[in-house]
Amino acid sequence: MNIRFINFSLCVLSLLLLAPFSATATAETLAVKDPEHTTELLQRFDNIVADPEARQKANAEGQERAQFCFRCHGKNGNSVRDYVPNLASQNPAYLFTQFEKFASGTRKNYVMSKLAEILSADERVAVAVYFSDKPVIPRDNRPEPDMKGQQVYQSLCFACHGDKGHGSHTYPRIAGQPYEFLEKTLLKFKQGDESRKNSPMTAVVGNLSDEDLRAVARWVANMP
Ligand code: HEC
Ligand code: HEC
Known part of the structure; x- marks a missing residue:
């Protein structure tokens, strides 16, 4: 386990305990209010998925970072609660813009808004690589369509x-x-x-x- 991951886990832990937000990860945090940030992340994402070796590495990192997300969004990105969205197969540009929105306050959710402040750019990209090729599994409790x-x-x-x-x-x-x-x-x-x-x-x-x-x-x- 590297230091970054320990920092990340500590932040997540303090979040869960609803303790005052710890500043441990601020050095890792990018200026997420920059509107060009999403384009830059998307460029990184595209470069990684085009390179099999980089993709495998990001996927492994993403899986490690995503452990915490699994609690709500489910392993493989199919959410475990019906009020939580699936992340499986979601397009990466959307994942990045939503993090921007949670961070800037345009979109609000207690956990997600805090998380958006502590995930570094590399972590966002890795998590997006991890979830992007996971299939959406049909839920058993779907209401009848008409x-x-x-x-x-x-x-x-x-x-x-x-x-x-x-x-x-x-x-x-x-x-x-x-x-x-x-x-x-x-x-x-x-x-x-x-x-x-x-x-x-x-x-x-x-x-x-x-x-x-x-x-x-x-x-x-x-x-x-
Ligand atoms: C405690 C539960 C919880 C955890 C843990 C959690 N999320 Fe979320 N997440 C939510 C909820 C609830 C929403 C929907 C908020 C809303 O209704 O606007 C959400 C929304 C999102 C969205 C927007 C998706 C969309 O379709 O609109 C993204 C992206 C996201 N989460 C990524 C993550 C990632 C990545 C992690 C792990 C690093 C994570 N979340 C951890 C509960 C959680
Ligand atoms: C003009 C283009 C446009 C049309 C038409 C449109 N949408 Fe959207 N939709 C968007 C955009 C852009 C977003 C992202 C919104 C944001 O980031 O706030 C979105 C977001 C959503 C979301 C939230 C997704 C998530 O995971 O958070 C849902 C659900 C949705 N749309 C359903 C619908 C439905 C149902 C219709 C038809 C009644 C519809 N949309 C028509 C552009 C559109």
């Missing part, structure tokens, strides 16, 4: 998230996310909630009825 959900998806969502819901470099993958996460998240966007502000999603779902919103969430939860 045609209404499909109609809403095809008229309002597919233009950005793609016909399969797999997203792209620019848009997140949403297919197969747990229903509870989808419903909660869409409601937050619709209501312009503090925890997910300044998002294009607010305009998209702003006028959607709650019934249609739940129908499309059921549909997306069932997309493979």
Whole structure:
């Protein structure tokens, strides 16, 4: 175990104990409010996945760093609680931008906002490499989808998230996310909630009825 990992574990431990945030990892922390940061991380990610040796190394490091994430996001990135999103197969650009948002306060979640302050750039890249090629496993508790959900998806969502819901470099993958996460998240966007502000999603779902919103969430939860 190297010093960095011990630092990381200590920070995580203090987080879990809800103790005042320890500054142990500040030397490792990058200026995450820099908007060019995401582009730079993505460049690193692309270089690593293109090189089999670097990829294997980052994957091993990512697995070590991701141990703590497994508690909530699950081993292999399929989340263990339905209010927690899967990270499996999520596109790396999205993972990086969300860390930026958690760090800057545009997106809020107690644990994630703290984590965004302590994960170094190398750790973010390694974790993204680790989760990026993990498959999404269909959940057993998916609610029944219906045609209404499909109609809403095809008229309002597919233009950005793609016909399969797999997203792209620019848009997140949403297919197969747990229903509870989808419903909660869409409601937050619709209501312009503090925890997910300044998002294009607010305009998209702003006028959607709650019934249609739940129908499309059921549909997306069932997309493979
Ligand atoms: C204590 C539980 C917990 C732990 C541990 C945790 N997360 Fe999270 N994470 C969450 C929750 C809950 C959300 C959703 C927050 C929301 O609803 O906006 C989230 C959201 C995210 C998101 C945004 C994904 C999306 O689809 O919107 C990323 C990226 C992420 N976490 C990465 C990580 C990584 C990497 C680790 C480990 C270093 C980690 N998380 C550890 C609970 C956790
Ligand atoms: C104009 C493009 C666009 C359209 C159309 C669109 N989205 Fe999005 N969606 C986005 C972007 C961009 C994000 C990332 C938002 C952020 O970072 O705040 C997002 C985020 C999301 C998220 C959160 C993902 C996560 O893991 O945190 C969900 C769920 C979602 N969209 C569902 C939908 C659904 C359902 C529809 C159709 C009703 C839809 N989107 C239509 C662009 C779009």
